[in-house]
Amino acid sequence: MRSITILAALCAATALTACGTDQREDTSDKGSATAAETKAAEGITALTGPQIINRAIKTTKSATSLTIDMDGIVDGDPVKYHMSSDSKGECTGSMTIGDGTVRLIKTGHTAYMKYDAAFWRAQGGADGEAAAKMIGDRWTKADASGADAKDLTAMCDSDQLLAGFSAADNIARKGRAATVDGRSAITVTESDGDETYTAYVATEGKPYLLKLVTKGGKEPGTLRFDDFDRPVEAKAPTGDIVDLDTLGD
Secondary structure, three states, rough: OOOHHHHHHHHOOOOOEEEEEEEEEEHOOOOOOOHHHHHHHHHHHHOOOOHHHHHHHHHHHOOOEEEEEEEEEEEEEEEEEEEEOOOOOOEEEEEEOOOOOEEEEEEEEEHHHHHHHHHHHHHHHHHHHHHHHOOOOEEEEEEEEEEEEHHOOOEEEEHOOOOOOOOOOOOOOEEEEEEEOEEEEEEEEEEEOEEEEEEEEEEEOOOEEEEEEEEOOOOEEEEEOOOOOOOOOOOOOOOOOEHHHHHHO
């Protein structure tokens, strides 16, 4: 089944976050943010660019849940993604690759997926056409760790989603004040070849990472982060559900 892991897309979205584990950590701002540091983020504007982005990464990774929206290009395809997930692995949302869309709900050890006809046909060949006709617009379900769901459910754990974001050495430049959906923020930018990465960090409340924008290069796009620490309402759908684990038995 043709799919995408948002983990790779997140890492590709910005160089500011030093994706991966092979880079040296910035020890000048090491450790989790204290209550005094996160009670009000206004003081973050006095920090340097590298300190701002590193603080934002640590604060964002401390959230027990969040919602991520993505609109960009990955592997040459337009991708739109909306997912609310928590550190327990619960999630609910949707993803569109090209013209095909899949809705996803994961609760407990079960993943529920609803594919539209365009998504099935994008798999190519007779199998895609057959699946579109047989399953139609019904929900499907599968073991969350099984072959039919594991690529999608990799996007369901907020801790896993942010694991590739590490506070590390960088040459980010502090920029202007801005707003993201009405929230006050400060921008931090960095360039790599023909790509420019801009992060928007909250300056009110906790210094969360609110938005990441990539311009230029082969995979431009925008990531938005919201709903920090809010409960994820992942409820199993009802009605006629196709059990993918039993097909072909």
